[in-house]
Amino acid sequence: MHDIWALAEQHEGVIKQVSFELLHRGRLLADSLGVRLVSLVIGHSVSSASLDELIARGADEVLVLDDERVSDFVCETFSNILVRLVREHRPHTVIAAATSTGRTLMPHAAIKIGTGLTADCTELRIEEGTGNLLQTRPAIGGNIMATIKTPHHRPQMATVRPKSMLPLPRDASRKGSRVNIELHLEDIDERVKVQGYRRDPSGANPVEEADIVAAGGRGLKKGENFTLIQELADELGAAVGASRDAVDRGWIGYAHQIGLSGKTISPKLYIGAGISGSVQHLAGIKTAENIISINSDPHAPIHQIADLSIVGDLFTVIPIVIRKLRQKNREVR
Amino acid sequence: MHIIVPIKQVPETSNVKMDPVSGTMLRTGVETVVNPLDLYALESAFRLKEQHGGVGTITVITMGPPQAVKVLKEALAMGCDQAYLISDKAFAGSDTWATSYVLSRAIMELGAYDLIIAGERATDGDTGQVGPGIAAWLDIPAVTYAAAIESTDAGFVSCSRMVEEGYQQVAVQLPAVITVVKEIGAVRLPTLRGKIRSRSAEIPLIDAGKLSAHKPLWGLSKSPTRVVKIEQTTVKREGKTVVVDEHTPAEAAADSFMEFLAEKHIILGDRHA
Structure with a gap:
């Protein structure tokens, strides 16, 4: 209850670097509230070493939904899973990286949950006394910084600009737990089918x-x-x-x-x-x-x-x- | 085929000057235009209609103040068949949650549709949240970052999504929301005939009264998020300048480059980190 959740992203079983950056953000928030930091991983064949890495980089608990049917990102299916878990566990805050996945999944889930979402934040902190998440983001072409909060709805949700914080150094001595989550048949949305990937021929370095x-x-x-x-x-x-x-x-x-x-x-x-x-x-x-x-x-x-x-x-x-x-x-x- | 394209009016920025002292955008007297990324949504709609032998209807909608009629007229001049203005004082102050709700309810008033095509995000708010939000409210699939859309079998389209790894190929069942990026293709200009037609075109208003069958979850009071502070950004840069001229050879400029990397501890050859 009332934990900080950070969504981890994977591609072909490998956790992305942005997810470790995000854990650092989450760690700071969890520490200032005195709650746990939970990393949620949805994917397939994510190695045990990768999951341990999430703990070494700041997570207290790793929720893993590993299933062949969620190896690729499909907004509706991932949203169904996230919404179900949020209703069940009632986190204080959910953050995701402002990637193509985060910027698709989070707005969809926020509507379904009925809470606010702030896009592409470069700064997050907890307001003293209220526990509100102060979400700061550049707007109007980076000419202003707007600070936004979600005073009456929970969880509070934000996407975070990639590269806006370094990951925590790896600490292999950190302890954390791993919890496996089952995929429910009704989570799967059959209306969207992923058919494959094509690499950008002009370079794989985004x-x-x-x-x-x-x-x-x-x-x-x-x-x-x-x-x-x-x-x-x-x-x-x-x-x-x-x-x-x-x-x-x-x-x-x-x-x-x-x-x-x-x-x-x-x-x-x-x-x-x-x-x-x-x-x-x-x-x-x-x-x-x-x-x-x-x-x-x-x-x-x-x-x-x-x-x-x-x-x-x-x-x-x-x-x-x-x-x-x-x-x-x-x-x- | 009925395609609905929600667009947004944003401040025109292509001729904006920077304030050299504060490094901020000078916004006085700025005109409004169709959000540049929405032009690709319009273009996608035109192309799909052409693929269907020109059969179908393209409806453009915008939510905004009464002046937003201007961007609807522009879209009509480009080739949209009809336009609706979604406007009411009660909608003012809506955040992305409430805005996507209003748009979704207005869309429900427009009858059956096959596709909703939107720009990936607006260049002013820069959230990209309204497209997926509309899909969530309407309970239809959302395909974001589409770089190509193709009609395939009846009732499906296939899209190529621009993601970090390259392109994700998906097939989506209609009706659906698709948000598009620039790779969709070059945008067409308004035609003279279109301009003339748009001038006299009637643009119906959808106000709060027209949405009275739905819960009034709009405006500032129903928006979950609140802006609590706005600050001008100040760019703090060292601003060292090296001018290559008869006294300073390019070699010296390259040395400054190398020194800069060393000073900032930028590690070289770290390409696989």
């Missing part, structure tokens, strides 16, 4: 999950020049991002678009090359920890919000950076 993002824009002049950004990204272990301009020109797929009509990211480092920095693009990178801009135009707006602005020709500067990174990488290995 921008919203990357620690470093190297992005290119119109300044690249043509699509083939994205290879320069790809090379830079390879040396940095980074994901490749793009401005809307570059995507609209067909230089790279929409999955890479950063900004108001693309993805909002919070990497440790964002590098924008040949990107002028429209209001919309900047909205997508405001919560990046560090920003480096490379643009020959000294008046490009991106320079105004960068920690390091390089005013220079990207075709000259980036190859030198790549060379230096290669050298450095060789030293490390």
